[in-house]
Amino acid sequence: MTNKKESFSWDLKEILAIFVALTIFGIPFYFMFLNSVKSRQEAGLMNLELPEKFLFIENYSQVIETNNFMVVRAFLNSSYITIVNILLLIIICSLGGYILARAGGKLMNGVSFFLLTGLMLPPALIPSIWLLNFLGIFPTRLGLIMIQAALNIPFTAMLYRGFAGTIPREMEEAAYIDGCNSVDMFVRIIFPLLLPVTATVTVLTGVNIFNDFVNPLYFLPGARNPTVQLTLYNFMGRYSASWNLLFANVVLVTIPPLILFIFCNKRIVAGITAGAVKG
Numbered sequence: 001m002t003n004k005k006e007s008f009s010w011d012l013k014e015i016l017a018i019f020v021a022l023t024i025f026g027i028p029f030y031f032m033f034l035n036s037v038k039s040r041q042e043a044g045l046m047n048l049e050l051p052e053k054f055l056f057i058e059n060y061s062q063v064i065e066t067n068n069f070m071v072v073r074a075f076l077n078s079s080y081i082t083i084v085n086i087l088l089l090i091i092i093c094s095l096g097g098y099i100l101a102r103a104g105g106k107l108m109n110g111v112s113f114f115l116l117t118g119l120m121l122p123p124a125l126i127p128s129i130w131l132l133n134f135l136g137i138f139p140t141r142l143g144l145i146m147i148q149a150a151l152n153i154p155f156t157a158m159l160y161r162g163f164a165g166t167i168p169r170e171m172e173e174a175a176y177i178d179g180c181n182s183v184d185m186f187v188r189i190i191f192p193l194l195l196p197v198t199a200t201v202t203v204l205t206g207v208n209i210f211n212d213f214v215n216p217l218y219f220l221p222g223a224r225n226p227t228v229q230l231t232l233y234n235f236m237g238r239y240s241a242s243w244n245l246l247f248a249n250v251v252l253v254t255i256p257p258l259i260l261f262i263f264c265n266k267r268i269v270a271g272i273t274a275g276a277v278k279g
Contacts, residue, residue: 029254036060036248043244059248066245067223071252074226081145081227082209086202088149089156093201094194096153097160098186102169112161118154123147125218132219144220148212152205163197164190203264207257228253 035043036059038051064071100108128147132138137146167190175185213229220227232249 029251032247032250032254036244036251038244040242040244043242043247046243055244059244060252063245063248063252070223070226071228071231071249074228074231074253075256077141077225078210078227078229081141081148082206084145085148085152085209086206088145089152089201089205090198092149093153093156093160094191094198095186096157097162098164098190098194100157100161101164101167112158115154115157119158123151129219139220139222139225141220141225144216147215147219148209151215152208156201156205159197159201160194163194167193199264203260207261210257211253 031048034048034050035046037054037056039053039055042049042051100112129138132143132146135143137143171189172185175189180188211229212227213233216227216230217233220230232246232253
């Protein structure tokens with residue numbers, strides 16, 4: 001009898017959680033999508049009433065075709081910047097996090113403190129622009145990639161460090177006894193065990209970089225290499241009163257990260273919690 005009550009109580013909690021999540025996240029998305037298929041006058045009213053006529057094809061086609069398909073170019077640019085950043089972070093931070101987890105001493109403690117400082121201190125905008133300009137990579141996609149990577153390295157390296165600390169040292173010792181060198185041991189044994197946290201890094205940093213607005217605004221200005229979030233800024237300037245087109249653009253740039261997050265959220269939780277407690 002007690003088990004049935006506990007099971008029924010747990011089901012109610014799940015239903016309540018789903019209802020709260022739908023209320024918090026579903027209603028705003030429904031509001032955006034509904035206004036994105038309205039006429040300019042109806043969208044300006046900012047309500048949840050159904051439109052007299054659904055203008056899905058007309059509004060979304062206009063958004064995609066504006067400024068010589070700027071939204072399409074922005075998707076390509078944002079995807080390129082995101083993918084390159086993810087690869088850089090995985091390669092650099094998996095190696096760095098593993099070394100921080102295995103090596104001891106004052107030097108490694110100093111490196112860990114340096115990384116934690118990078119998490120706490122805000123980025124310096126003007127010196128960063130000056131440095132990129134001195135290197136000749138401002139404003140370019142390479143400069144933005146370097147900035148994004150530098151901002152995400154501290155958090156990503158600490159994630160890898162926490163997860164690598166759960167891997168038994170006996171596995172490495174057995175690999176050395178079998179004749180593996182350091183590179184083969186990391187590539188064939190350690191890195192496959194880091195796949196849960198790698199999936200977490202891929203989703204978290206991917207969504208964060210793809211949705212970033214501030215850094216592209218400062219480090220990649222201009223319409224030559226737009227990113228998806230800057231298209232919102234451009235549409236707001238061009239269509240200051242055309243809320244239907246702005247909402248259509250918001251829906252377009254929201255869908256890819258939303259799909260990625262929905263299908264990979266279990267991997268995010270697994271990657272973060274697995275490195276939280278050493279077994």
